[in-house]
Amino acid sequence: MEYIEPSPFLAAWHQAMIIGAIIMIAAGILIYLVYNLRLSSIKSLHARYDFINTKEIENYKLVFYCFGIAAALIINRYGMDKLKDVEVWFFARLIIAIAGGTLVGYVGYLVLEYYYPSVVHKKLLKCRYTPRVASNGAKMRLLSEEEEDVHLDLGMQAEENIFSIDYDVWIEEKSGEVKIEKYAGHLQALQCNSCGFYTMKVLREEVTKPATPEGPGELVKYYQCSYCKSNRATAYNISNKQSADDYRHQKYKFKSNNDVDSVKIEVHSTIKGKKHYEFQNVEEAQRFLSEFDFDKS
Numbered sequence: 001m002e003y004i005e006p007s008p009f010l011a012a013w014h015q016a017m018i019i020g021a022i023i024m025i026a027a028g029i030l031i032y033l034v035y036n037l038r039l040s041s042i043k044s045l046h047a048r049y050d051f052i053n054t055k056e057i058e059n060y061k062l063v064f065y066c067f068g069i070a071a072a073l074i075i076n077r078y079g080m081d082k083l084k085d086v087e088v089w090f091f092a093r094l095i096i097a098i099a100g101g102t103l104v105g106y107v108g109y110l111v112l113e114y115y116y117p118s119v120v121h122k123k124l125l126k127c128r129y130t131p132r133v134a135s136n137g138a139k140m141r142l143l144s145e146e147e148e149d150v151h152l153d154l155g156m157q158a159e160e161n162i163f164s165i166d167y168d169v170w171i172e173e174k175s176g177e178v179k180i181e182k183y184a185g186h187l188q189a190l191q192c193n194s195c196g197f198y199t200m201k202v203l204r205e206e207v208t209k210p211a212t213p214e215g216p217g218e219l220v221k222y223y224q225c226s227y228c229k230s231n232r233a234t235a236y237n238i239s240n241k242q243s244a245d246d247y248r249h250q251k252y253k254f255k256s257n258n259d260v261d262s263v264k265i266e267v268h269s270t271i272k273g274k275k276h277y278e279f280q281n282v283e284e285a286q287r288f289l290s291e292f293d294f295d296k297s
């Protein structure tokens with residue numbers, strides 16, 4: 001096969017494509033590394049939670065877009081040895097390159113938009129429920145009874161676009177040290193009951209009963225899944241507590257195990273069918289099992 005000398009424009013074009021591709025791949029890797037470096041420099045678990053929640057998917061999408069552009073540039077070198085001048089193949093290849101690059105970017109987008117939130121969700125749970133350490137070095141414990149309560153900052157209830165806050169209250173029993181962490185509940189994606197993806201987000205919220213000093217109010221969160229578009233509405237209590245002091249002076253109920261939300265037990269009997277039981281923690285479930293008698297229960 002004889003060697004074909006390409007036109008000066010084509011020679012420059014093909015060189016620009018490979019240089020561009022290298023730059024885009026490097027940019028993608030750099031975005032990935034910088035993101036992870038910034039994440040590892042954040043020591044506070046609460047700050048890590050916010051950082052992962054708002055930045056991880058956004059950054060990884062950028063990485064895929066860079067790789068998509070790199071793919072488009074590389075495709076533009078396909079068959080370059082046989083090309084002498086700008087002709088039909090040049091333009092056909094250009095269109096294929098744009099399509100190929102878009103495909104890479106789009107596949108990355110789909111993965112990060114619909115599959116990856118379940119991975120993020122696990123990371124967020126870890127950040128949120130790893131026991132905090134008090135200033136005396138002791139492990140703090142998370143108050144359980146506030147779990148389901150949401151808070152509204154003063155003045156927020158008057159606004160139209162309210163977004164409630166989830167408060168996690170950590171306490172060290174001996175010193176009475178209290179640490180309160182606020183989480184913007186509407187930013188985190190939850191699992192959709194219909195499609196199973198972690199793509200359920202708060203669409204809007206409505207105060208159905210304002211909180212008063214005498215008792216908690218009620219707030220309804222309207223969720224929508226960004227994948228299957230199914231809707232859900234859940235009512236939450238609005239806490240009437242405003243400061244750390246409110247928590248310091250109450251009787252505490254602790255979660256015995258920070259990872260366990262509830263324990264479900266299903267007991268099967270060949271003769272009498274099955275029975276379901278639900279417990280708040282492992283200890284309650286164990287006590288129940290040690291005393292369990294199918295006929296008496």
Ligand SMILES: [Zn+2]
Binds near residue numbers: 192195196226229230
């Ligand atoms: Zn869904």
